[in-house]
Amino acid sequence: MASLPDSAPPGIAPADRIQRFTLTERALHWMHASAFFALLVTGLILYLPALSTLISRRNLVKNVHIWVAVAWAVALVVIFVVGNRKRLAEDWREIETIDRDDRRWLRGRRAPQGRFNAGQKINALLTVAFALLFALSGFFLWLGERDHRFIFAGTGTVHDLLTFLSVGLLVGHLYLALIHPSTRHALRGMTTGEVDEDWARKHHAKWVEAERIASLHERSSP
Numbered sequence: 001m002a003s004l005p006d007s008a009p010p011g012i013a014p015a016d017r018i019q020r021f022t023l024t025e026r027a028l029h030w031m032h033a034s035a036f037f038a039l040l041v042t043g044l045i046l047y048l049p050a051l052s053t054l055i056s057r058r059n060l061v062k063n064v065h066i067w068v069a070v071a072w073a074v075a076l077v078v079i080f081v082v083g084n085r086k087r088l089a090e091d092w093r094e095i096e097t098i099d100r101d102d103r104r105w106l107r108g109r110r111a112p113q114g115r116f117n118a119g120q121k122i123n124a125l126l127t128v129a130f131a132l133l134f135a136l137s138g139f140f141l142w143l144g145e146r147d148h149r150f151i152f153a154g155t156g157t158v159h160d161l162l163t164f165l166s167v168g169l170l171v172g173h174l175y176l177a178l179i180h181p182s183t184r185h186a187l188r189g190m191t192t193g194e195v196d197e198d199w200a201r202k203h204h205a206k207w208v209e210a211e212r213i214a215s216l217h218e219r220s221s222p
């Protein structure tokens with residue numbers, strides 16, 4: 001089924017489907033994921049001597065790593081400038097709010113969840129924090145090679161540590177998105193933009209209820 005355009009009001013989707021992600025959100029996700037994989041592969045080649053020797057073009061790999069980082073930053077700015085900023089701001093507000101239900105959910109209790117469950121909020125917050133720290137430590141690695149006053153002990157270690165931590169996070173993320181039977185339907189939302197309403201109600205009850213009330217208000221207003 002074709003995805004709705006970015007301008008469509010959230011929640012309005014044919015029949016029993018509900019719009020989950022706008023074009024802007026999907027573009028941001030897939031751009032970030034592609035850049036991350038390219039940086040991970042090139043980073044690992046730089047990190048592992050065996051791979052560096054095998055590829056034997058360390059300088060080329062290093063340049064690709066750095067230019068992908070630049071392209072990632074540019075693409076991020078482009079998406080913020082031309083994309084649906086209102087929706088991204090709503091996402092951010094939702095992600096940074098850990099409410100009572102989220103705290104219960106994190107303690108392993110049953111609690112209704114909003115558009116993002118507490119685990120997804122933590123994943124998103126860590127992804128943002130890691131991206132900033134990757135960019136900062138990577139920038140100083142690059143600058144330190146050009147001006148030795150900017151060589152700081154531990155910058156490389158921070159960069160390496162972030163790599164291991166984010167791979168751990170990613171393995172969990174990919175398991176839930178691609179393998180776990182009850183959550184893998186979410187992939188539909190990140191590809192077409194829509195998910196089944198029944199699935200959404202089961203996993204994100206507070207969100208579906210809020211959408212229902214919003215659409216009732218919309219219909220009743222003149």
Ligand code: HEM
Binds near residue numbers: 069142
């Ligand atoms: C804006 C983002 C980033 C920038 C500016 C950046 C920059 C750099 C620079 C300048 C180096 C040093 C290259 C060298 O002299 O050997 C490096 C190495 C490396 N990067 Fe990144 N990087 C970024 C993101 C990432 C990401 C997302 C990952 C992994 C997911 C990553 C993994 C690595 C690894 C594993 C190394 C090798 C470190 C070592 O040899 O100990 N980088 N990066």
Ligand code: HEM
Binds near residue numbers: 178189
């Ligand atoms: C093939 C690779 C990937 C797949 C299949 C995938 C799949 C998904 C899906 C289906 C969602 C939506 C979940 C929902 O309905 O809420 C999602 C959200 C998200 N993804 Fe990915 N993803 C991939 C790679 C990545 C990478 C590399 C990162 C970051 C480094 C990332 C970060 C996020 C974040 C922060 C969210 C929102 C919070 C969450 O749902 O956990 N994803 N991803």
